[in-house]
Amino acid sequence: MKATHPVITSLATMTMGFLYLPLFGVAIYSVNSAEKSLLWEGFTFNWYLQLFENEWIIQTAWNTLKLALVSTVIATILGTLVAIGINRFPWSRKANAFLDVLLHIPVVTPDIIMAGALVVAFGALRAFSDVFEPGMVNMIIGHITFQIAFVALVVRSRLASIGHDVEEAARDLFASNWYVMRRIMLPLMLPGVVAGAMLAFTLSLDDFVLSFFTSGPDSQTLPLYIYAAVRKGVTPEIHALSTLVVLITVVLVVGAERLGRKKEI
């Protein structure tokens, strides 16, 4: 590879600094003992300790995790089945085009429109059942709706790269449908399924808009909590909470990357 021009190097470094400046700022202020001012007054872990004593925040964190886990499991199952259904059967060109458009809708629709549509849908469904009152169930349904498409797209591209050769070989050796699915397809596409699930999980943790539109009083998540708190003014507790969330993100990203690299070898 060619040596990089110093201008490119300095521009790149500045851009990285620009991305990280705010995150580092928050991290530094999360251990500053000054409560009201932004002047440095000394190191403290107090704000973190206060977080763990705040039951409301613990509840909120638990909600965030529950939402991400439940929606990811359901979306991964449904999305994987859809991907198999699309990739492994002789659909006509029209049917394929239709499925393709359907899966890309959540990708090219601004999430605020999906959120608006879901508000309306849940409003109508409320006439039939109390389940659709704003709250956790609605949030889970909303998250699954955009997650399915992403999981299906990831798994489908994995299926396409596997091809049909192994499957044909298995069938020539009299493997049943069930056997082909369980012992051939599933192990081969597992990396794609895991990647799709991780994508879905992070999308859920990352989401603010859909949760904001569909949440109820008892189903606040961390992003919603932080958003509400910021509007009242910044506090060291929120610095600490944000820093924790960023650190968890780092762990998840590094973990996912490790997992991905092992698979490649």
Next chain:
Amino acid sequence: MGKKLIIWHGDLTSRRALIQRGLTFLSGGMLWLMLFLVIPSLVLVALSFASRGSYGEVIWNFTVENYERLMGFSAFGWTPDYLYILGRSVVVAFLTTLISVILAFPLSFFIASRPPRTRYLWLTLVIVPFWTNMVIRAYAWFLILAPELPFAKLAATLGLVPEGAALYPSVFAVYLGMVSMFLPFVVLPLYSSVERLDWSLVEAAQDLYSSRSRVFFKAILPQTMPGLSVGVVLTFVPAMGTFVVPDLLGGAKYMLVGNLIQQQFGASRDWPFGAAVSMALMVLTMISLQLYRRRGEEIELL
């Protein structure tokens, strides 16, 4: 012989059995998407032609008054307020995408030129903000732009803002927030293209005495188009509909279409008008993407 047998990748079966099996796989996800994506979207379209009752309920009469209102026509004459918001959203999304692309090029070339071991480190450094929650990143700017910090003080010394004022809410803060929000969305796909760049083409152009800009536009840019296109779509679409960043950093005066929609579905409880604004946002997004695609093809053809 009723059924015609076919062989589908080694499987001796009939077309009907195959279709049935395929539909079984598809049914769950498709049903879900129909119920919670397609039908709600269609209802949203219909809703944009309904009107709001005095208690925020929906009255199903066919009317285009929501669209008239969006265009600025009301009982009191014509005001371009909503049109301004729509136009501003397009401009903000466009400039955010443009600035992100300009910044993403040096960064992806820089990362691609690192030795393999540190390359992963740099990539991870881009992925972390990519996956960090938007609210947190917007809020982090809140802190950085606070009046007590050097940035606001510097601006005050230069006479850009009054002494002791924060740098938010402002247009500048919105752009700062938006670009930092969406930059990783461009860098990651662009990098995947830069990594696979065929340098011999670049060298050939250089050997033939192309100017630097010609080398970039004729030898590098076309090769990075696949990744760049993904990055542009990933940035432009959410940037059009964003409401967290303008809400936190832009203040009430700098409203974007996302804030307008949020207001209608939230505080104002005017679903029909919210639906009409959503339709406008969808149409604007589609038109912009279509324009971009056409330009993109031109670039590739050149």
